[in-house]
Amino acid sequence: MTDPDDLKEEGLKLFQRGELDNAVSTFETAVSAYAAAQNPVGQAEMLNNIGVIQRMRGNHEESLEAFTTANQLCQQANDVNRRAQVLGNMGDLYAGMGDKETAARYYSDSAELFAQCGDAQKQSQVLKALSLLRLRQGHWTNAMMHMESSLSVRPRRGLFGSLFLGMIRFALSLFGGK
Numbered sequence: 001m002t003d004p005d006d007l008k009e010e011g012l013k014l015f016q017r018g019e020l021d022n023a024v025s026t027f028e029t030a031v032s033a034y035a036a037a038q039n040p041v042g043q044a045e046m047l048n049n050i051g052v053i054q055r056m057r058g059n060h061e062e063s064l065e066a067f068t069t070a071n072q073l074c075q076q077a078n079d080v081n082r083r084a085q086v087l088g089n090m091g092d093l094y095a096g097m098g099d100k101e102t103a104a105r106y107y108s109d110s111a112e113l114f115a116q117c118g119d120a121q122k123q124s125q126v127l128k129a130l131s132l133l134r135l136r137q138g139h140w141t142n143a144m145m146h147m148e149s150s151l152s153v154r155p156r157r158g159l160f161g162s163l164f165l166g167m168i169r170f171a172l173s174l175f176g177g178k
Contacts, residue, residue, distance in 0.1 A: 002033055003033070004034040004037055004046075007030035008027075008030050008042070008045070008046065011023050011026035011030060011049065012049075015049070015053065020053050020056070023049075024054070027046045027047075027049050027050045028046075030042070030046045031043050031046045031047060034046060040073040040074075040076055040077045041073070043073050044069075044070040044071075044074045044077070044079065044082055044086070045070075045082060047066045047069050047070035048066070048082070050062075050066040051063045051066035051067040051086070051089055051093070052089055054066060055089070055092060055093045055096065060096075063093050064093060067086055067090045070082075070086045071087065081113075081114070081117045081119055081122075083113055084110045084111075084117065085122070087106045087107075087113065088106070088107065088110035088122070088126045088129070090106040090110075091103045091104070091105075091110060091129060091130075092129070094106060095129075095133055100136075103133055104130060104134070107126050107127075107130035107133065108130060110126045111123050111127050111130065114126060120153045120154065120155050121155055124153050125150075127146050127147075127149045127150035131143045131144075131146035131147040131150055134146060140175075141175050144168050144171055144175070147168055148168045
């Protein structure tokens with residue numbers, strides 16, 4: 001199997017079945033196949049998948065290497081949405097490593113890129129991750145401000161989300177945050 005899209009699908013199936021070693025190997029083969037097809041976006045997507053798996057396994061250096069290369073490829077291809085995804089995953093990596101400030105920078109950059117390309121759902125998710133990071137740090141007002149932003153940009157908030165947004169805005173007004 002040398003078609004990169006077939007390799008991608010096989011890698012995703014292996015990942016979903018929890019066969020992480022085989023998934024990484026298949027994604028690595030797909031990276032080479034996408035490179036041979038001169039498809040940097042495909043390469044970046046596979047490297048992002050590898051980075052996620054390596055992060056899940058606690059292999060921080062391998063994860064960072066995959067994400068860094070994926071980020072570079074996305075920049076070269078001018079693929080803002082995929083780059084935002086990679087940066088969000090880098091935020092998760094640094095948060096897991098305990099480097100909260102670097103994680104916050106990546107989450108913030110990711111949210112900004114998602115805003116640029118109009119992907120409000122993913123922007124909302126990254127802002128929520130940033131909010132939870134700040135909450136764990138004890139930065140309450142900052143956490144509420146990011147959660148307010150997350151809920152504000154979220155396309156389908158629902159009743160609970162709208163009520164929660166109202167409560168956060170009220171609390172922020174009491175704290176002088178907005």
